[in-house]
Amino acid sequence: MPEAGTVTKVFARPRSLTDKHFTYCPGCDHGLLTRIIAGAIDKLGVQERTVIIAPVGCAVFAYEWFRCDGIQAAHGRAVAVATGLKRANPHLIVISYQGDGDLAAIGTAETVHAANRGEAVTVIFVNNQIYGMTGGQMAPTTLAGQRATSCPEGRDVRTMGYPLPVAEMIATLAAPAYVTRQSLHDPRHVAQATKAVEKALRYQVEGVGYSLVEVLATCPTGWKMPPAVAHQHVADVATGTFPLGDLVDRG
């Protein structure tokens, strides 16, 4: 017990975060996930070796939020950039932060082949089932029947395909060390997602190999839902299409 009159710090901003304000909408899970990643970098003590790769999309500024070296990649190519960085300098800890349009539509080839090579990088995949930055169009992960500006009557799977199960697809490959799907819809799941991000990063530090952490996230603006309702939607609906849990752990 601390003595009366003293203050004990039990919670602080991660050292690996800069003081820049996030550009995310209120209630969006990107900010929380950014903080979780920064905490994992702190915990593993790799801030001075880490390079953050920002995608095109809502996280386009991600490289400015970490007190780490950072780079902005072309749409869909973040993990190819990660490959170049890691191959050129294997000492670096490389984190590729990507949304669903980036990773699972325009960057599908890069995603699959980096995973299949077992590139020793950490891929954080934000699955919020919509294109947020461009105004709420249909994403490869948009749920069946879900409305978006480019599918105003809802996603018709007969003509627009099914929500892409990225974690399950990557889990079929032989090379990945760790493939998991997490969520941020309540404190218990935030704690689990934090552990998953830490494990993925630790596997890179220890040289175990490639990790993909898919994170179900909210887009209250794009979904047109208040933040609390959006989190309930993740729990009740999104997890039905995208079940949570570890799919591969070869650590």
Next chain:
Amino acid sequence: MADRQLMTGNEAMAEGAIRAGCRAYFGYPITPQNEILEYMAVHLPKVGGAFLQAESEVAAINMCYGAAAAGVRTMTSSSSPGVSLKMEGISYLAGADLPCVILNVARGGPGLGNIAPAQGDYFQATKGGGHGDYRLIVLAPSTAQEAAELAGLAFDLSDQYRVPALILADGMLGQMMEPVALPAQRDPASLPPKPWALTGAKGREPNYIASFALDPTVLRDLNLRRQARYREIEAREVRWEETATEDAEVLLVAYGTMGRIAKTVVRRGRDEGVKVGLLRPITLWPFPYAPLRALAERVRAVLTVELSAGQMWEDVRLAVEGRCPTPFYGEMGGVVPTPSEILREVKRHA
């Protein structure tokens, strides 16, 4: 490896790159440049470099973007259709001020075209190709020897100005074997430091690399600074070769494989008493406007010869600005004109 080798133009560029300190190569198979990919697969790991066959040209150029950001000399190679795929990545490299060397062993086009030598990619190489206001340093070798040397120069200029450099070769140069006196091996550790590179923010503030700036005045100023570097390159780095220009009445302008054939035309023409000379641009950007303009003051005609419908021809006419007639002779689709055909054309203007 011996310092004098019989090698193809493709191999000469690959070995020239390794000797210049290239330590990361990413490529994808496409004819007629496969020997570069294959040469790098064998030889780059021997010097501790990273070789990777990428899943596409798109991935390969973005891997270069990552390796360049890490501060390592990096290269990719391809041929015309593959270079088209790299254009987005090249624009990002230019926008992020990253050095990188790109080899285009060009083939007949457009579309799938064929695998025969052509020069139809001049516009793409020198006038943009990708989006935005940017320039590439563009070098055009005409022999295997020059290919090996320009590979090294491409890395040096690209690093010095933080502008990507492209070597525009063609299928004939890539496949042809010649003796090459190889440049000296350079230790990457001896190259000038890159304090902007992403090496981990240890004992310094983080480094950021991006081609992104939402504020229009910020993006304008980034562009203005880049344009100022382009003006510096134009002032300092123009390279060209002149053959028999002193008393020339007809001046040929040709680069790369056509430049080499044009040399034969000059020799045969002179044997027949035709006063023909040659200006061969070595840098296609910056283009040798000033030396060409000076020669245009004293010749009867400037005849551009290209393996295209007349792409460099536009730069030639910009240089000459009406000082004399500027006829054109070209072939397309992989057809290469013979010295006799070109000499016949020279005589029409003598």
